[in-house]
Amino acid sequence: MNIRSTAACLMLALASAACTMNPPPYATSFQNVQKIKKLQQPVKVGTFDLGSNELAKISLRANTMKPAQGSFADYVRGAAIAELQQGNKLATDGDNELIATVTENMLDSTGFETGHGRMAARFTLKRGSATSFNKTLTANVDWPSSFVGSIAIPNAVNAYPDLVEKLLGNLWSDPDFVNALK
Numbered sequence: 001m002n003i004r005s006t007a008a009c010l011m012l013a014l015a016s017a018a019c020t021m022n023p024p025p026y027a028t029s030f031q032n033v034q035k036i037k038k039l040q041q042p043v044k045v046g047t048f049d050l051g052s053n054e055l056a057k058i059s060l061r062a063n064t065m066k067p068a069q070g071s072f073a074d075y076v077r078g079a080a081i082a083e084l085q086q087g088n089k090l091a092t093d094g095d096n097e098l099i100a101t102v103t104e105n106m107l108d109s110t111g112f113e114t115g116h117g118r119m120a121a122r123f124t125l126k127r128g129s130a131t132s133f134n135k136t137l138t139a140n141v142d143w144p145s146s147f148v149g150s151i152a153i154p155n156a157v158n159a160y161p162d163l164v165e166k167l168l169g170n171l172w173s174d175p176d177f178v179n180a181l182k
Helices: 003-016 030-037 072-086 149-173 175-180
Strands: 044-050 058-060 063-065 096-108 114-127 130-144
Touching (some): 030 149, 058 149, 072 096, 096 130, 114 149, 130 175, 149 175
Parallel strands (some): 044 096
Antiparallel strands (some): 096 114
């Protein structure tokens, strides 16, 4: 085996080694903030949790993705807080409390041309002790993928904030949610 072959094998082995990745920080969505500004009442954000322990990480080929701190539910909660805050609808106390349970959390990077992600969460809006909104919402996202893992995996990781943005956008514009805040 010559030096080039050895170097190529070493690089291939390093590139295929399993590692843990973190999703990029969430950046608030202008469109979502505009939807929030139309809400009639502010919202306090309560607990967000995972529906099962299986949702604590996402497998991306031989790699794993999980948030640097907390859980994926904490990631979605942080995104919701940031968007409500930017839309001037975040309450620190009050009658309307949003809680959620993430029930589906998936990124599929196995496609050679297109990757796919899906997220679902059960959102509940409580007004005092009464429930004024309780619905499972979903979001899907597609992105360019590749046979090559060093392209497909980072593309999948970078698609995660888009998936969260779509899920929250579906919440902020859901007619039942909007009506519950009238």
